[in-house]
Amino acid sequence: xxxxxxxxxxxxxxxxxxxxxxxxxxxxxxxxxxxxxxxxxxxxxxxxxxxxxxxxxxxxxxxxxxxxxxxxxxxxxxxxxxxxxxxxxxxxxxx
Numbered sequence: 469x470x471x472x473x474x475x476x477x478x479x480x481x482x483x484x485x486x487x488x489x490x491x492x493x494x495x496x497x498x499x500x501x502x503x504x505x506x507x508x509x510x511x512x513x514x515x516x517x518x519x520x521x522x523x524x525x526x527x528x529x530x531x532x533x534x535x536x537x538x539x540x541x542x543x544x545x546x547x548x549x550x551x552x553x554x555x556x557x558x559x560x561x562x563x
Contacts, residue, residue, distance in 0.1 A: 477527035
């Protein structure tokens with residue numbers, strides 16, 4: 469049985485792995501269209517994404533027992549409430 473664990477993405481190296489993970493997961497799928505790396509970098513950058521003006525995101529890498537990142541999770545927390553009383557969030561995941 470394979471064991472998995474999660475770690476908070478808190479280094480530049482982990483962030484690069486987080487952003488590029490789908491390239492590893494889906495590289496053998498011929499119909500998969502990879503995301504633009506620059507766009508993903510802007511999405512997770514507090515200085516370039518307006519979401520961070522009213523929210524925050526905790527990013528986690530999912531690792532297997534060989535310490536390879538095999539999944540990613542972004543957990544957004546929004547402080548903005550729209551006219552319906554709902555909060556707005558961004559979500560990023562790949563497994």
